[in-house]
Amino acid sequence: MVGSSLPRRALGRRLRGFRMQAEKSQLAAGLHIELSPQSIGRMEDGQKVKICTAQIRDLLDFYEVPDPSRERDEVFLLWQEVKDQQLAAKLAGTTKGWWQAYTDQYEPHFDHYLGLEAVATHLTTHQVVLLPGLLQTAGYRRAVSLAGDPNLSADALERRLELAAHRQVRLVDPNFRVNFLLSEGALRHTPGGHPVMANQLNHILELIGSRPNLSIRTVPLDAGSHLGLLAQAFTLLEFPPLASHLAEPPVVFVEGYEGGLYLERTDMIERHRRVIADIQRVALSEDDTKQLVQQIAKEYGA
Incomplete structure (x- = not known):
């Protein structure tokens, strides 16, 4: 949890409220x-801001939060978590998440997502055009990256592949549950061509049924009407309780061409x-998904 944004995010949300x-x-x-008002805004967004306990106390007084009260106690529990985490990060020799070594290889809006993904305990993603990064092979990731920037240097491309591989390490964590809901269309688009x-x-076939924490199901093109057609692509992230036993609400991430x-x-x-419930209603079982993926793979020469 070193580098996690969860306690800061929870503290900021309560102070904003x-x-x-x-x-x-x-x-x-x-x-x-x-x-500055900008610093107040960053703090409320869960970003790092230089602030001390006395300032937190003064803010609560300014907001007329009763003393003593459960609300005030919760704020200071969260503030203690933030300070404990800062100390742990300092002792570990880093105050940043691993993904921030690759900030030159992704859009600014994606930094927050990577921080959330790194600490989520349950992720459900519905994808309709491209396969999610957690499933992408190096060849697929390379093709998608070059589609976005044909002039991407070899070094930059390699760093993007490293970032993708680092993210996928979490798939072996038994405490990280992932539900992939993939439109058949995402299986039929061919960035990089048929061999890629x-x-x-074949990589997806190896993953289906291989780990109890992973579920991969396909929504066939002839599934009929369902809410996924309207919602399109999104990811729901859910988190563990904080050390203070306060619940951390889920987040839905929707990414578009211009931002997140x-x-x-x-x-x-x-x-x-x-x-999600409606998509699962029309999605194929894992066994039937495996058959469909095998069929499409044969069409592409696998």
Whole structure:
């Protein structure tokens, strides 16, 4: 959990809630504790900001959070977790997550996603065009990267392959459950050509049924109407309880060509849970998925 953003994210969310309840602006909050409004915003977004315990206490007073109260106690429990994590990171010799060594190889919005993926205990992803990074072979990843930037240098391409391989290490973690819901269309698109896709499909065949923490199911093109057609591609990430035993809410990540969207509202999470249930209703079983993947792999010369 060293480098995890979860305690900071939880602390920021609670402080934002108290600020909005008190009808205070970020400017007013920043002036009260001698921070810029931008720093208040970053803190509320779960980013690192230089702040001390006294400033946290002053903010709670400014927001009129009762003392003593359960709400105030929860904030200080989270603040203690943040400080403990900072100390652990310092002792470990790093204050950054491993993925931040590759920031030159992904878009800025994806940094937050990688931090969340690194600490999630359950991930459900629905993909309709491209296969998710956690399943991609080196050949597939190479083809997708070059499609996005044909002039990508050999060194940059190699670093992207390293990043993808590092992410996939988590698949062997029995405490990390992953449900892949893949449109048949994602299996039929051929970045890199038929040989690359045949190798990619063989990799998926090796994974199907190989680990109890992984589930790979396909939604056939003739599945009929289901909510996945409307929701399209998204990933639901769920997290372990914090050390303070406070629950950390799930996040839905939606990535587009121009950036990423992080959804945290309870109603949005529940809507996507309903989408997942409806996709699972029409998805093939793992055995039938294996047969379909084998069939498509043969078509591509595997």
